[in-house]
Amino acid sequence: MSTFFALLFWFATAVIVLGLAFKIRQYWVTPAPLKIPTTPAPTTQAGVVYRMAKEVIVFESLFKSNKWIWIFGWMFHMSLFLVLARHLRYFQDQPWFWVNIIQPFGKYAAFTMVIGLVGLFVRRIVVARVRYISAPSDYLMLIMLFFIGFSGLIMNYVSHVDIIAVKEFFNAWMGFSIGDFPVSVPLIVHLSLVALLLIVFPFSKLLHAPGVFFSPTRNQVDNPREKRHIAKWAAELENNSKG
Numbered sequence: 001m002s003t004f005f006a007l008l009f010w011f012a013t014a015v016i017v018l019g020l021a022f023k024i025r026q027y028w029v030t031p032a033p034l035k036i037p038t039t040p041a042p043t044t045q046a047g048v049v050y051r052m053a054k055e056v057i058v059f060e061s062l063f064k065s066n067k068w069i070w071i072f073g074w075m076f077h078m079s080l081f082l083v084l085a086r087h088l089r090y091f092q093d094q095p096w097f098w099v100n101i102i103q104p105f106g107k108y109a110a111f112t113m114v115i116g117l118v119g120l121f122v123r124r125i126v127v128a129r130v131r132y133i134s135a136p137s138d139y140l141m142l143i144m145l146f147f148i149g150f151s152g153l154i155m156n157y158v159s160h161v162d163i164i165a166v167k168e169f170f171n172a173w174m175g176f177s178i179g180d181f182p183v184s185v186p187l188i189v190h191l192s193l194v195a196l197l198l199i200v201f202p203f204s205k206l207l208h209a210p211g212v213f214f215s216p217t218r219n220q221v222d223n224p225r226e227k228r229h230i231a232k233w234a235a236e237l238e239n240n241s242k243g
């Protein structure tokens with residue numbers, strides 16, 4: 001079991017790191033030939049940073065378009081963020097002070113994370129036009145995250161795991177050696193699904209996380225009159241024809 005999980009996590013980590021690096025590079029070099037920020041849009045670079053921050057932290061455009069999705073979606077994402085921050089302690093010998101401070105919040109965030117996921121799942125089933133456009137992967141993604149959260153809650157409140165042993169296992173794992181895996185059913189379910197999450201991440205809709213930063217409708221400055229917009233490849237073509 002120890003060898004299995006160590007190998008599985010090395011593999012999953014390699015997939016997500018290399019996969020994301022590849023995808024981000026691809027997004028980076030894809031030209032945006034048109035000036036298409038959704039207006040009203042900021043007219044300065046600082047304004048764009050502010051707009052992106054609002055988009056990522058409070059999901060501004062989702063808020064404007066649909067309050068129900070916003071409530072559940074935002075609740076899920078913010079809780080996920082807290083939960084993941086709380087998880088840093090499994091990978092640190094001496095957790096940073098703020099990781100210690102957020103521990104209790106992270107614990108309750110598991111509930112709001114799961115409630116958010118259930119809300120999003122119900123929406124996919126109940127709202128006819130959302131059901132119509134939902135693919136199996138949309139449901140599976142929510143189910144996978146739900147069971148990660150659910151197994152986490154089980155470990156918290158029903159069948160406790162040896163946290164120190166988990167920490168020792170992952171600290172050894174980070175040093176490329178195989179420690180003793182504290183075998184327990186909820187932990188096996190939790191970590192198997194987490195490995196699945198890491199593996200599917202670079203091939204799935206979860207790419208919206210890095211992708212949002214590359215969205216031209218959000219990241220462009222609204223200054224077409226002040227500065228001519230020209231994609232890099234077009235500029236190169238122009239230079240070549242001049243040359």
Ligand code: HEM
Pocket residue numbers: 055056057059062069073077120124138141142145206208209210212
């Ligand atoms: C920069 C970070 C992220 C931002 C700004 C972001 C934002 C969003 C937004 C705006 C939606 C649309 C909600 C909707 O219309 O259904 C969404 C959906 C979703 N996000 Fe994220 N997200 C981020 C990271 C993540 C991560 C790290 C995960 C999971 C590991 C995740 C999982 C999901 C899932 C599963 C959905 C689909 C919900 C549904 O089925 O309706 N997101 N995200």
Ligand code: HEM
Pocket residue numbers: 080083086087090106107109110113145148149150151152153155156160161163166170190194197
């Ligand atoms: C290698 C990565 C991970 C390890 C080693 C790990 C381990 C654990 C452990 C040992 C617990 C029980 C905590 C306790 O009893 O106090 C837990 C709880 C939990 N985990 Fe994970 N987990 C990992 C990744 C994730 C990911 C990626 C998510 C979310 C997508 C997640 C979501 C949760 C939730 C919601 C809980 C319950 C609340 C909490 O204790 O924070 N875990 N995890």
